[in-house]
Amino acid sequence: MRVTDEEFELLVEEALDSIPEGFHKYLQEVAVDVEDMPDAAVCRDLKIRDPRTLLGLYHGTPLTKRHVEAPFRYPERIVLYKANIENMCRSRARMVEQIRKTVLHEVGHHFGLGERQLRELGY
Secondary structure, X not given: OOOOHHHXXXXXXXXXXXXXXXXXXXXXXXXXXXXXXXXXXXXXXXXXXXXXXXXEEEEOOOHHHOOOOOOOOOOEEEEEEHHHHHHHOOOHHHHHHHHHHHHHHHHHHHOOOOHHHHHHOOO
């Protein structure tokens, strides 16, 4: 299923808005960007053979890993890969669900959750 860039970004905003209010203050410095596909450098760094399998990526230092002795850090960023999400969704309802799941997965990394923990939570 394909949607316009504007509609996709609206769905991402809706997913972010669905996060409980108390967490929003911890997400103020996190940029959420949409790209079509992961580039070769990202795939190489993550040892991903098939770039079509990556739906989103968190770039940054999780809140649980920060400390005052290392105040400098790169900007926090979540990237969603639009073409990959579109390719796996056959309906708008499925796309809404997948975008929300991917956003929550990447936000989970920001809060310090690992892949295993996120899988156990269904993300």
